[in-house]
Amino acid sequence: MRTSIATVSLSGTLTEKLTAAARAGFDGVEIFENDLTGSPLGPEEIRERAADLGLTIDLFQPMRDIEAVPADEFARNLRRAEHKFRLMRRLGTGTVLVCSSVSPYAVDDDALAAEQLHRLAGLAQESGVRVAYEALAWGRHVSTYEHAWRIVEAADHPALGVCLDSFHILARGSDVTGIEAIPGDRIFFLQLADAPQMALDVLQWSRHHRCFPGQGDLDVAGLVRAAVRAGYDGPLSLEVFNDVFRQADAGRTAVDARRSLTLLQESAGLTAPPAPVVPTGFAFVEIATADTARIAPLLTALGFSRTARHSGKPVDLWEQGEARILLNTDTGSHRPDPSLTAVGLESPDPAGAAARAESLLAPVLPRRRAPGDAPLDAVAAPDGTEFFFCVTDGPGDGQRSGDAGRSGWTGDFAPTPHTPAPIGITRVDHVALTQPWHHFDEATLFHRGVLGLRPHASVDLADPYGLLRSRAASNEDGTVRIALGVGASPTEDPARGGRPQHVALLTDDLVTTVRRALAAGSRLLPVPANYYDDLAAHHEFAPGELETYRELGILYDRDEKGEFRHCYTVTTGRVFFELVERGGGYDGYGARNAPVRLAAQHALAE
Numbered sequence: 001m002r003t004s005i006a007t008v009s010l011s012g013t014l015t016e017k018l019t020a021a022a023r024a025g026f027d028g029v030e031i032f033e034n035d036l037t038g039s040p041l042g043p044e045e046i047r048e049r050a051a052d053l054g055l056t057i058d059l060f061q062p063m064r065d066i067e068a069v070p071a072d073e074f075a076r077n078l079r080r081a082e083h084k085f086r087l088m089r090r091l092g093t094g095t096v097l098v099c100s101s102v103s104p105y106a107v108d109d110d111a112l113a114a115e116q117l118h119r120l121a122g123l124a125q126e127s128g129v130r131v132a133y134e135a136l137a138w139g140r141h142v143s144t145y146e147h148a149w150r151i152v153e154a155a156d157h158p159a160l161g162v163c164l165d166s167f168h169i170l171a172r173g174s175d176v177t178g179i180e181a182i183p184g185d186r187i188f189f190l191q192l193a194d195a196p197q198m199a200l201d202v203l204q205w206s207r208h209h210r211c212f213p214g215q216g217d218l219d220v221a222g223l224v225r226a227a228v229r230a231g232y233d234g235p236l237s238l239e240v241f242n243d244v245f246r247q248a249d250a251g252r253t254a255v256d257a258r259r260s261l262t263l264l265q266e267s268a269g270l271t272a273p274p275a276p277v278v279p280t281g282f283a284f285v286e287i288a289t290a291d292t293a294r295i296a297p298l299l300t301a302l303g304f305s306r307t308a309r310h311s312g313k314p315v316d317l318w319e320q321g322e323a324r325i326l327l328n329t330d331t332g333s334h335r336p337d338p339s340l341t342a343v344g345l346e347s348p349d350p351a352g353a354a355a356r357a358e359s360l361l362a363p364v365l366p367r368r369r370a371p372g373d374a375p376l377d378a379v380a381a382p383d384g385t386e387f388f389f390c391v392t393d394g395p396g397d398g399q400r401s402g403d404a405g406r407s408g409w410t411g412d413f414a415p416t417p418h419t420p421a422p423i424g425i426t427r428v429d430h431v432a433l434t435q436p437w438h439h440f441d442e443a444t445l446f447h448r449g450v451l452g453l454r455p456h457a458s459v460d461l462a463d464p465y466g467l468l469r470s471r472a473a474s475n476e477d478g479t480v481r482i483a484l485g486v487g488a489s490p491t492e493d494p495a496r497g498g499r500p501q502h503v504a505l506l507t508d509d510l511v512t513t514v515r516r517a518l519a520a521g522s523r524l525l526p527v528p529a530n531y532y533d534d535l536a537a538h539h540e541f542a543p544g545e546l547e548t549y550r551e552l553g554i555l556y557d558r559d560e561k562g563e564f565r566h567c568y569t570v571t572t573g574r575v576f577f578e579l580v581e582r583g584g585g586y587d588g589y590g591a592r593n594a595p596v597r598l599a600a601q602h603a604l605a606e
């Protein structure tokens, strides 16, 4: 099916919006009247510009407050409509959207609404255009698609149909199966938007918080399936009113939008991009630092040893158990030092994962390879973090290296002599990546769609100087977990690149691991005594247990599935580490303790 996007979904001038939509691969646009009125280009020039870019103008919108009004008012409305129909001919667009009336003059009279829409459609037909009637969720008398369709059916004019907008329909909790009762050729247009669930006035919710399908909580794919079953074969068009997208870079938003539409088409069974390849673990986490001396002592005190060095690049491999950290001194940028720059994901099919990423418009990174290096497929996430799809050879897997695409990346590293001094860390539990505030929804969709992870619920965490929104995404068995966080903190120095990021390391026995870490010289984040008093009020502990946590600075959480113990190192550059122990089936990240951690980090930074 053709894809389209409403100009209201993108920032900038009309020209910028058209260019962004075309570059992202959309077939057409809906032009919002404001964008046209404010443009220095005449309708013919806009038509030409769109055509040059390979875009059709699929819809002009909106016309408001037309129907179910007194005769003199309706006569004025028709005059207004005639004017707009002429404009549409000049623009070269064949369909206009008419929103259900919110006018105080409108009366609750379906027969009158139908009669007036019939007359409007007659006028439209004379101008060679057609009218798509849309029920606004807050329409004065018409606020559901079923009602809009009853009126359209009664009006019975070939130039009159309905426009279905997923937001208005799903925000009201309407049953979408009724869509299948509408003949497909009477559905003139399909507008798609998602939104997070919010207890908010529906108009405010719609005008400020819509997002691209897959970024919110509405079942947009179910609605698309119903429209397709009804026989609709017009464009799938994104109409997203969103305060953030209005400010963000249009080119980037358009790519995010197009990716969302591909994923939606996939969910609705309309397209089949290369299948998702779900990662099965962390291969490595890469930290960039100009001087390894800044972070090597910290890693050593956490029980890591430098086990190997890359044969062609200034990269060291540090290991403990299955946890692998690459230190790369080729920083090449003005990032804070050290910074978390890349994540290696263990992939059952690296080439397949890269193919899917590419089909979803993820920037595929040039392979910075030396001759003989194992091929590495990598993409850049919205925050710039590089994700590598890789295979880590187990012991004795060296013979696999002839098998192109499946040879292990560790083959590029030459072992260095070392004496292991582990403290009980088994592997990476999760990586916490802080996102630029205007890329959060894009990042969530990227991690789900491109990386094949399942997003968890979003939580708001209190920070002494702001609010941190956090949303994790993981694979099914929890061996890959990525926590995305967002929220500017006014105390933070932008030169430090935003909030710190962290790597959480898993142990089976946190108390023992922490004692060893402290003995090896680790500096852990101090936790206020008040926290432990509060903890004692919430949970019962075995004798001495709470005292141990208090002594070591361990935080604790419990849910119906299990227990979570964790603690943090102090921050270096933009990076810190967390040590975690998961007991039972605990699936969270200790969100309850995050405010204490954030306060403690601020206290230390002051």
Ligand SMILES: O=C(O)c1ccc(O)c(O)c1
Binding pocket: 061, 062, 097, 099, 134, 136, 165, 191, 206, 207, 239
């Ligand atoms: O918020 C509005 O007014 C508005 C206008 C046109 C639309 O298509 C819509 O869904 C909402």
Ligand SMILES: [Mg+2]
Binding pocket: 134, 165, 191, 239
């Ligand atoms: Mg709409």
